[in-house]
Amino acid sequence: MRELLEYAVKQAEKRGASQAEAFYCDQNRLRTTIEKKQVKISEKKYEAGIGIRVAVKKTGGYSIGFAYLTDLTKEAAAKTVQQALKVASFKKPDKDFKSFQERKQAKTVQKIFDKTIAKLEHETIVALAKDLIKTASTDKRISTIIGGIALRTGKVAIANSLGVSGEFSTSGYSL
Numbered sequence: 001m002r003e004l005l006e007y008a009v010k011q012a013e014k015r016g017a018s019q020a021e022a023f024y025c026d027q028n029r030l031r032t033t034i035e036k037k038q039v040k041i042s043e044k045k046y047e048a049g050i051g052i053r054v055a056v057k058k059t060g061g062y063s064i065g066f067a068y069l070t071d072l073t074k075e076a077a078a079k080t081v082q083q084a085l086k087v088a089s090f091k092k093p094d095k096d097f098k099s100f101q102e103r104k105q106a107k108t109v110q111k112i113f114d115k116t117i118a119k120l121e122h123e124t125i126v127a128l129a130k131d132l133i134k135t136a137s138t139d140k141r142i143s144t145i146i147g148g149i150a151l152r153t154g155k156v157a158i159a160n161s162l163g164v165s166g167e168f169s170t171s172g173y174s175l
């Protein structure tokens with residue numbers, strides 16, 4: 001994915017951006033909703049996209065443009081770079097903007113991705129929701145109005161014209 005991000009950054013510089021940054025995020029989600037002691041909705045969803053920011057030097061500072069794409073191809077990235085540059089061309093300079101992030105030694109954060117969550121199946125989540133309803137129903141003081149279970153896994157990547165480049169995977173679980 002970083003190859004596509006770096007392509008977008010180079011396209012932006014080639015077309016007049018003083019600085020550029022491309023940020024990728026994808027997410028797989030499993031979600032089950034509980035209403036009135038019943039599993040109501042259970043869905044699986046995948047989303048992915050790239051945000052492109054450009055800084056264009058003008059008298060008085062830099063104008064910032066932003067555009068987003070979900071078609072993860074070089075052609076779409078090039079068009080989106082053009083859109084971000086167009087947005088920047090219409091905006092007044094931001095006198096407070098100094099620069100995108102410069103490259104620094106990044107710290108590695110351990111244990112932000114759990115392989116177990118990535119392997120859980122849709123049926124398992126529905127079964128967990130039913131078990132949750134059963135457990136909550138054993139105490140008459142508990143009135144189940146709404147609840148749910150959500151799992152997500154994803155990847156984040158970034159590249160910019162100042163040498164920043166990196167990626168990592170994430171996961172999360174809520175009940």
